[in-house]
Amino acid sequence: MKKFVFLILFGISALMLSGCGVLGMPDDEGWRTTQKDEFLKILEEDKYASICDEQALYAKVKESESSKLMSQLLVAYTNNLANGCIDIEDFDISQKERQDNNISTHYETYLQEVQEEYVLLRVKAGLTIEEILKPYVPTYQQFAVLKTKYDLFRQQGSIPKKTLRKMRLNLERIKLFKPDLGENYVLVNVPEYVVRVIENNQTSISMRVIVGQRKMQTPIFAADIQSIAMNPQWNVPDSIARNEVIPKLIEDPNYLVSQNMVVRRSYDLNTTDINASTIDWTAYLEEEKGNHNMTYKFIEVPSVRNGLGRVKFLFPNKHHVYMHDTQTKKLFKRKVRTFSHGCVRLQKPNMMLDHLSKNYTEKTDEEMKTLYDSLQTHYVSLDKKLPVHTAYLTTYVNENGEVLVIDDIYGFDRLQKLNF
DSSP, X not given: OHHHHHHHHHHHHHHHHHTOSOOSOOOTTSOOHHHHHHHHHHHHHTTTSOOGGGHHHHHHHHHHOOHHHHHHHHHHHHHHHHHOSBOHHXXXXXXXXXXXXXXXXXXXXXXXXXXXXXXXXXXXXXXXXXXXXXXGSOOOHHHHHHHHHHHHHHHHTOSOHXXXXXXXXXXXXXXXXXXXXXXXXXXXXXXXXXXXXXXTTEXXXXXXXXXXXXXXXXXXXXXXXXXXXXSOOEEOOHHHIIIIIHHHHHHOTTHHHHTTEEEESSSOTTSOOOOGGGSOGGGGSSOOOSSOOOOOEEEEOSSTTOTTTTEEEEOOOTTOOOEEOOSOGGGGGSSOOEEESSSEEESOHHHHHHHXXXXXXXXXXXXXXXXXXXXXXXXEEOSSOOEEEEEOOSEEEOTTSOEEEOOOTTSHHHHOOBOO
16 A cells, blocks of 8 residues: 555656646645636536535535535545446345346446545646546546537426436446447447447447347346357257257257257267257256256257357357347347347348458458358457447437437336435
């Protein structure tokens, strides 16, 4: 800790000697008049929507302009900016209750550590308040444009309070995104049923998607795309094997053949084939109780009829979800598209394949076509970073500047409560 403080103090000295930061003599708390004026202006318009549950403290700061109270409010404002103003503890409890009721749901919140000592030392160093807040301001462009629309609608009083609350809730959700989205990233907005590839704050491509059912929800999280699988095999998850494949296999001994599936002891197609007719599958219908673990794996082999289609995009994660092609093209015409087991099905997978292969791999068009046409599984690694963010935004400012108000398909608008 001493080393940490020394480094900060060293940085403070360097700042002062270089002439950076704000001018003027600090008071006993380390505040300069210019910093106070700047912070009061940020608070007056609540520039970063982060006063939240500190309205009472803000009222005292406005009345007294006490440096001690300003320090207290700056730390609180920074924390609200870094970690949002949703009651996370209450939301986590509601999520656990859902999981106990056999709803597969996950919502990752990326919280940041805000150290009071560090924030206040930066005040004493003479940094502007904007410089102090900058590391915690969401880099996702949607935060700024949605905040602008939110402020405009509040001033005009032109939309229902319910919609305003919805917009504010989504501002808080953006604060919980994984920091540093990157200049280029993929955004899957689950309730909108849309995926966008965003590069340098511009939408390069977008398309409809199919997302998880209400009981098998697409998880909200972030991960980096690592590879593209051409002509993928579908490794049937154990839960789907128990609940869907095995009952159909017991009813129809030819089910696996009709579905182009095989059985192995692992998901490696090169291992020994298992004759499904020699297995007593009824033992695997019950949930695992220590005696009947899934020792067999079902695999749908690569083909033009494979359930995953011809291509999938892998961003390794504990949820075992990914983006992929699909055979159920007609479902993209539906308004409500909650049909998957959690993965994201793409309306135009070849458009995604073409864009990513040209911009994020070293493969030529000819090489990619050869792999695609082979009908054999091949993996192509990305050579540039491309994060995927599965998000849950029920208001969204689109490419035309229109505010979309989106249905709350998983009920998170109701379960996530603002703390103010």
